[in-house]
Structures are given as C-alpha cells and as structure tokens.
Amino acid sequence: MNFQPNERGYWGEFGGRFVPETLMSPLEELTSAYFAIRDDSEFQAEFLNLLQDFSGRPTPLFYAKRLSETLGGAKIYLKREDLGHTGSHKINNAIGQVLLAKRMGKKRIIAETGAGQHGVATATVCALFGLECVVYMGTEDMRRQELNVFRMRLLGAEVRGVDSGSKTLKDAINEALRDWVTNVDTTYYLLGSALGPHPYPLMVRDFQSHIGKEARQQILEKEGRLPDLLVACVGGGSNSIGLFHPFLQDENVQMIGVEAGGKSSKLGEHAARFMEGGKVGVLQGTKSYLLQDDRGNISLTHSISAGLDYASIGPEHAYLHDLGRVEYVSANDEEALKAFQTLSQTEGIIPALESSHGIAHAIKIAPEMSPNEIMVVNLSGRGDKDVNQVQEMLA
Amino acid sequence: MRIQNKFSQLKTNQTKGFIPFITAGDPDLKQTKELILALARIDSTVIELGVPFSDPMADGVVIQKASERALKNNFGIAEIFDLVKDVRKETQVPIILFSYFNPLLQYGLEKLCADAKDAGVDGFLVTDLVPEEAEDFSNLLKKHDLDMIFLIAPTSSDERLKMVAERASGFIYAVSRTGVTGARETTSQSAEILVNRMRQFSDLPIAVGFGISTADQVAETWKYADAAVVGSAIVREIEKFGSDEKLVEKIEDFAGNLLPKN
Ligand SMILES: Cc1ncc(COP(=O)(O)O)c(C=O)c1O
Numbered sequence: 001m002n003f004q005p006n007e008r009g010y011w012g013e014f015g016g017r018f019v020p021e022t023l024m025s026p027l028e029e030l031t032s033a034y035f036a037i038r039d040d041s042e043f044q045a046e047f048l049n050l051l052q053d054f055s056g057r058p059t060p061l062f063y064a065k066r067l068s069e070t071l072g073g074a075k076i077y078l079k080r081e082d083l084g085h086t087g088s089h090k091i092n093n094a095i096g097q098v099l100l101a102k103r104m105g106k107k108r109i110i111a112e113t114g115a116g117q118h119g120v121a122t123a124t125v126c127a128l129f130g131l132e133c134v135v136y137m138g139t140e141d142m143r144r145q146e147l148n149v150f151r152m153r154l155l156g157a158e159v160r161g162v163d164s165g166s167k168t169l170k171d172a173i174n175e176a177l178r179d180w181v182t183n184v185d186t187t188y189y190l191l192g193s194a195l196g197p198h199p200y201p202l203m204v205r206d207f208q209s210h211i212g213k214e215a216r217q218q219i220l221e222k223e224g225r226l227p228d229l230l231v232a233c234v235g236g237g238s239n240s241i242g243l244f245h246p247f248l249q250d251e252n253v254q255m256i257g258v259e260a261g262g263k264s265s266k267l268g269e270h271a272a273r274f275m276e277g278g279k280v281g282v283l284q285g286t287k288s289y290l291l292q293d294d295r296g297n298i299s300l301t302h303s304i305s306a307g308l309d310y311a312s313i314g315p316e317h318a319y320l321h322d323l324g325r326v327e328y329v330s331a332n333d334e335e336a337l338k339a340f341q342t343l344s345q346t347e348g349i350i351p352a353l354e355s356s357h358g359i360a361h362a363i364k365i366a367p368e369m370s371p372n373e374i375m376v377v378n379l380s381g382r383g384d385k386d387v388n389q390v391q392e393m394l395a
Numbered sequence: 396m397r398i399q400n401k402f403s404q405l406k407t408n409q410t411k412g413f414i415p416f417i418t419a420g421d422p423d424l425k426q427t428k429e430l431i432l433a434l435a436r437i438d439s440t441v442i443e444l445g446v447p448f449s450d451p452m453a454d455g456v457v458i459q460k461a462s463e464r465a466l467k468n469n470f471g472i473a474e475i476f477d478l479v480k481d482v483r484k485e486t487q488v489p490i491i492l493f494s495y496f497n498p499l500l501q502y503g504l505e506k507l508c509a510d511a512k513d514a515g516v517d518g519f520l521v522t523d524l525v526p527e528e529a530e531d532f533s534n535l536l537k538k539h540d541l542d543m544i545f546l547i548a549p550t551s552s553d554e555r556l557k558m559v560a561e562r563a564s565g566f567i568y569a570v571s572r573t574g575v576t577g578a579r580e581t582t583s584q585s586a587e588i589l590v591n592r593m594r595q596f597s598d599l600p601i602a603v604g605f606g607i608s609t610a611d612q613v614a615e616t617w618k619y620a621d622a623a624v625v626g627s628a629i630v631r632e633i634e635k636f637g638s639d640e641k642l643v644e645k646i647e648d649f650a651g652n653l654l655p656k657n
Pocket of ligand 1: 088089090114115116117118192193194233234235236237238239240306307308352354355380381382
C-alpha cells in the first residue's frame with residue numbers, strides 16, 4: 001500500500017490544488033523548495049536540532065496508570081505533545097515551515113489560527129528568527145481563546161480579527177489566503193494543519209510525523225511491541241496524521257480519528273465531516289469531505305473546542321477513511337468536557353479541549369479492551385488556554 | 396458561440412469590449428434580470444454573472460458582501476438557470492457564470508453543462524479551478540459547446556500561459572495584479588505586460604479585470620487589451636442603491652458612464 005500522494009498532490013481522489021491562478025506559481029515554487037529540503041540532511045539536522053533544543057523533543061510517552069486501572073481495560077499511553085514548547089504539537093510544523101520560509105528568502109510570515117495554538121507556535125518561531133508575523137483569527141475564536149491572543153501579541157505578532165462567516169477557523173483561512181494572494185512576492189503562508197492545496201497536506205504531515213516516529217520507538221522500548229490502537233483528535237488533521245503515518249504500514253495497528261461531535265448530529269451543530277452532511281467537495285484549495293448544504297455552500301460548524309471547529313478535513317484523512325485504514329468516530333462537547341476533568345483528576349494532566357476529544361473516546365472504549373492491549377492516545381496539547389472557558393461552563 | 400461572434404463583431408467595428416460583473420440575486424433575482432437587460436442595453440460585450448458562495452476566498456470585501464446579500468435570498472444554480480432562460484427571451488448578450496468550483500460540483504458537472512446550455516448560458520469561469528484540475532469539466536463544456544474562460548495572472552509562468560492557451564475558449568481573463576477582486580485608484584502596469592506575454596501563445600481575445608473602476612481606466616485598458624472587466628465598482632453601486640426603486644436606472648447610467656467617450 002502506498003500512502004504517498006501523486007505528483008499533483010492527490011491521495012486517490014482527494015487533494016490537489018484548487019486555488020486562484022495567481023497562487024499556482026507560488027505553490028509550484030513552494031513545492032520544489034519543499035522537495036529540495038525533504039531529503040536534505042543539513043536542513044533535516046537543523047530542523048531536528050530545533051525540535052530538540054528549542055521545543056524539547058522527544059516528548060515523553062507516558063503510561064497513564066491510574067486512568068488505565070480505573071477504566072479496567074487497555075493499557076493507555078499518552079504521547080505528551082502538551083509538553084512541547086508552546087504547549088501543543090503545532091510547534092513542530094511551525095519550526096519546519098519557518099526554516100523553509102527562511103531558505104526561500106521570505107521575510108513576512110502569515111498564518112491562520114483556530115484555537116490560537118498554531119498562531120502562538122508561529123509567532124514564537126518568528127520571534128526566534130526575527131521575522132514579521134501576522135496571524136488571522138476569527139473573532140469568535142479570539143473571544144474563547146483570549147489568552148492565546150495575548151500570547152501572540154506578547155511574542156510580537158500582529159493578530160487580525162476576522163469577522164466574516166462563522167468567525168472561526170475557516171474564515172481565518174479565507175482571510176489568510178486573501179492576504180497571500182495579494183502579497184505573494186514577499187509573504188510565506190504558514191498553514192497550520194494538514195489541509196489546503198498541495199504541498200501543504202504532505203509537508204505538514206511530514207513535519208508532524210516526528211510524533212509517530214518517536215512514539216513507535218518509545219513503545220517498542222517500553223513494551224517490546226507495537227500498540228494495538230492509536231487514537232487522536234482530528235481538526236484539520238495534523239496531530240492525528242503525525243501520529244498515524246509512521247504506523248500505516250503496520251497492519252495490526254488500528255487507528256481511530258476522533259472528530260468533534262458538538263451539540264448534536266444536526267448539520268450546523270457539529271464539526272464531524274464523516275457524519276451527516278459531510279460530502280466530497282472542494283474548499284480552500286483541496287478536495288475532501290466537507291460539511292455543506294445541497295447547493296455546495298459550506299455549513300456552519302460547532303464545537304466546544306476552537307481547534308476542531310472546521311468544516312473540512314485534510315485530504316489524506318479522506319483517503320484513509322474511504323480505504324477503511326482509519327476509523328473515524330466523534331466525541332461530543334459534553335464527553336470532551338468530562339474527559340477534560342477526568343484526565344486532570346486521575347493523572348494530573350490538564351488536556352486541551354481538542355485533545356480531550358481523543359481522551360473521551362479512549363475512556364469510552366478502553367473498558368471493552370483487555371489489559372493486554374495497548375492504546376496510544378495523542379495528547380496534542382495542554383489545557384491552560386481552555387481553563388477560563390471551562391470555568392465559565394462549569395459555573 | 397455568442398461570445399466568439401460578439402468579439403469578432405468588435406474587431407470588425409474596430410472597437411473594444413466592456414464586461415460588467417454582477418452577483419446573481421443581489422439585491423434579488425428579479426432585479427438581477429432587470430440589471431442584465433440594462434447592461435445589455437448599454438451594449439456590454441459579455442455579462443459575468445456571479446454565483447454566490449459562502450466562502451469567496453478570492454474576493455475582496457465588496458463582492459464578499461454581495462455574496463452574503465444574495466445568499467440570504469435562498470436560491471441556487473437551478474434558479475440562476477431559470478433566470479437566464481427568462482432573460483434569453485429578450486436579449487442575446489453573452490452570459491457567463493462566474494463561480495467557485497464547489498457549488499458547480501454539488502450540482503453535478505454533467506447535468507450542469509446540459510442545463511446551462513439549455514438555459515442559454517454561454518460559458519463558465521471558475522475562480523478556483525486551474526487548467527490542471529479542469530480536464531473533466533472542460534471536456535464536458537466542450538461537449539456541450541460551452542466556453543471555458545480561464546484566468547491568467549502576473550505570476551503565471553510561460554508554461555502556465557501555454558497550458559491555458561490549450562484549454563481556453565471564448566476569451567481569456569487576465570488578472571491585472573496579484574490580489575483579490577476590488578476597485579483600486581490606479582491601474583497596474585503588470586496587466587499590459589501579461590497581455591503581451593499571452594498574445595505569444597493564443598489568438599483568443601483577452602479581457603483585463605481586477606481593480607478597474609473608472610472610464611479612464613477602461614480607456615487605458617483598451618489600449619492593449621480586447622476588453623475591460625468592471626466588477627466591484629458596479630457591485631458597490633448596487634450595494635448603495637439596492638433598495639432604491641430607481642436601482643436599475645442608476646446602474647444603467649453608472650455602467651454606461653464607464654464606457655469611454657470618443
Ligand atoms: C491542541 C490541539 N490539538 C488539536 C488541534 C486540531 O488540529 P489538527 O487536527 O491539525 O491536529 C489543535 C488546533 O488548533 C490544537 O490546538
């Protein structure tokens with residue numbers, strides 16, 4: 001089985017480049033720059049060095065003993081992306097792409113952000129290298145992730161609020177694309193998930209694959225064998241594909257992606273693209289599953305977590321879904337909120353609300369598994385950014 | 396073949412073309428019909444009819460807002476076809492649909508082409524569909540004798556211009572500058588360079604758009620291109636006078652005044 005996209009960035013029927021003509025040459029340029037560094041040992045050494053010394057990789061693989069024992073089923077390991085610098089996996093991709101932008105001679109970096117974690121990661125790496133940084137963020141997300149807005153500004157980035165549509169991630173991407181199409185000569189668009197036109201889904205996946213590569217080695221060291229199951233939350237799909245990809249060839253490793261089930265299964269009240277209302281279409285540069293109406297307009301979405309609140313999903317996930325290689329399920333707001341508290345209280349780890357969706361599913365299925373079985377859950381980020389929001393909700 | 400005929404007519408008369416853009420359903424479909432007829436009366440070369448979309452990532456704020464207004468009227472491509480069918484009883488002005496790809500995909504491309512032909516639509520311009528991704532759609536359009544208008548941009552390499560030349564029909568739309576749609580104070584030089592580069596590869600008429608908003612700018616564009624496209628400037632007037640009972644008259648005046656006097 002081949003899990004590489006073809007030359008035009010397609011996994012099966014998913015992916016491609018659906019962009020205005022103005023962006024095509026810049027994307028071609030980006031693609032050749034990316035392929036040039038992909039196998040360049042000097043670049044990869046520089047990348048790895050920053051992952052280690054700046055971000056603190058490798059992140060630990062932690063055996064969640066109390067949680068596992070309380071649930072009385074599978075052994076649950078947590079891949080601790082929450083311990084990386086800036087508190088989520090987003091830093092891996094931000095470091096990789098900023099290094100690439102520097103090679104390409106770009107001095108201005110733009111990014112979109114949902115939960116603010118990608119924005120913070122981008123602002124952080126731009127500060128490290130003294131690059132100009134502009135982050136687009138929906139005003140609804142600015143409200144619920146206020147702390148991250150302040151962090152980005154503290155790091156010297158300009159945060160531009162986006163007031164159109166649902167005022168969330170999708171709208172921030174539209175606005176970032178508008179900026180990019182206007183300033184292509186000077187600007188590097190640092191997309192934060194495994195989304196968008198080729199080569200972004202491939203590039204982001206590659207930069208995030210360190211998660212899975214490390215986890216593979218770590219579980220072999222600790223348990224002497226591969227895990228039975230991997231679980232990760234899926235927004236655009238970067239932390240999940242980063243964990244899954246290095247295991248795709250291992251037939252005995254099952255994988256579950258957890259989407260945001262929101263308030264209900266009604267279109268508009270969730271962000272689960274493989275649930276009701278999700279049909280193949282084209283949005284923001286790529287062909288994938290989308291939440292949309294019969295006329296092809298994109299539906300509003302809802303999730304308790306800003307980072308999962310998005311109408312589309314990365315094209316590689318669409319492919320893995322249709323192939324049946326990865327199973328996709330959803331956890332709703334309530335389950336995620338409960339998991340947020342459960343993990344805090346059983347392991348002393350406050351997870352991001354995004355990651356809480358993965359935890360919620362683990363909590364659901366672990367009791368049905370045997371204590372001989374091993375599950376790895378990607379703890380994609382820490383929950384400090386969500387504490388205010390959760391406090392309000394629990395009040 | 397209305398488009399081709401219209402451009403050869405321009406050539407015979409040694410004049411240049413004027414291509415207005417309006418968003419279908421802004422302020423409502425009934426007025427859109429009247430606006431098309433008004434734009435036909437001032438002898439527009441082609442009318443670009445925008446299909447409203449929830450996520451117009453290549454548009455500036457003026458056309459974004461027009462899309463939002465139109466979407467409130469709760470209609471789809473089927474209703475736009477009905478509108479064109481209705482308009483065809485009164486005018487043969489070429490009409491192309493200007494759309495993002497997803498609404499077309501969801502309609503079903505095969506049915507879309509058949510229904511478009513039947514309604515009297517002359518072609519499509521799809522903002523986010525570049526030649527590499529357009530093979531299936533452009534074959535279907537060809538089969539139904541409809542034109543596929545492609546965009547070219549100052550950033551397009553010669554390779555890409557050649558690819559467009561192979562696939563395009565009707566006319567070619569040169570984007571005057573990098574950026575989203577929207578009126579600008581000044582026109583850019585990059586458009587002229589781009590048009591001249593494209594002429595090496597294609598004999599199709601070339602229209603220039605993005606940022607043209609005055610009669611002077613139209614005249615400037617006519618010096619090197621075959622037609623000028625005006626979008627946001629007209630849409631802004633529709634926004635301003637949307638609820639005015641003299642809307643159609645006002646737009647007819649405004650658009651008519653965009654044509655250089657000579
Ligand atoms: C901690 C965390 N996990 C997960 C996500 C979801 O994104 P992705 O699916 O790309 O990993 C986000 C996005 O903001 C995030 O901040």
